[in-house]
Amino acid sequence: MALPLTRRKALRDQSVEELEVELLLEAVHRRHGYDFRDYAQTSMRRRIWKLVRSERLESVSALQGRVLHDPAAWERFVQGISVHVSAMFRDPHFFQAFRRHAIPVLRTYPFIRIWQAGSSLGEEAYSLAILLTEEGLYDRSLIYVTDIHEVTLRQAREGIYPADLMQKYTQNYLQSGGTRAFSEYYTARYDFAIMRPALRQNIVFSQHNLVSDKAFNEFNVVLCRNVMIYFNRALQERTYQLFHSSLSMFGILGLGAKESMQFMPLQHAYQQFEPGEKLYRRIA
Secondary structure (H helix, E strand, O other), X not given: OOOOHHHHHHHHHHHHHHHHHHHHHHHHHHHHOOOOOOEOHHHHHHHHHHHHHHOOOOOHHXXXXXXXXXXXXXXXXXXXXXXXXXXXOOOHHHHHHHHHHHHHHHOOOOOEEEEEEOOOOOHHHHHHHHHXXXXXXXXXEEEEXXXXXXXXXXXXXXXXXXXXXXXXXXXXXXXXXXXXOHHHHEEEEOOEEEEOHHHHOOEEEEEOOOOOOOOOOOEEEEEEOOOHHHEOHHHHHHHHHHHHHHEEEEEEEEEOOOOOOOOOOOHHHEEEOOOOOOEEEEOO
16 A cells, blocks of 8 residues: 655655765764764754754755855854753762762772763863862862863863852752852852862863774773763764773773663673662773
């Protein structure tokens, strides 16, 4: 039985759209070296179409032409494709678990190296610096904070956030086990909150692409939270392998609430500290 004409047209349109998206991501990879081809396709298409509309274009193919030839459009593309959804002490229970389980382990090390991958705008990096400061470990820690995009890293380095976010961040901080007044860690200026310079002194901000770049050091802790949910299975597995090769034996891996080591090839090499918390220790 033949499909109705409208259904056949919808399938053709979908096929063309998929081809356009595939060609766009291939072109971006060849022209700029950014590989988004293994990102989860549903969310990728949604973000691409949002960019098409914001650029006031009619098709994904038109977006491809603009991204390849207009440097400003390319910057807007990377910013639009990248997901910048974070908060200080996001998921406070995770930071509680980090205090309970990771901190006692880190106290045994003379020097602590931490990799915080997929930094977004730096909120988690400053959260970690605050936590380590309160636990008396920041002076012997070095936090490598990486992201794919230099513009995002520049904003993270500045550590400037809208003041109206501080109330929520303060709640998160207190729920995470914070022991001081959160206002000690920033200076209010007009409509913004500027993080204290002391929190940046042991942070190295650097560009790194989880898709294509390799391990660059050995770490006691790797945190990558709420990034791999945007990757397909193959890219998730490659990223876990990258983190595994970057972690020292008995090193600690922290993931986002919707991410898990379960059913991954390296699952056997990690032990979860406690059920429900995405905090793991490398044991093999």
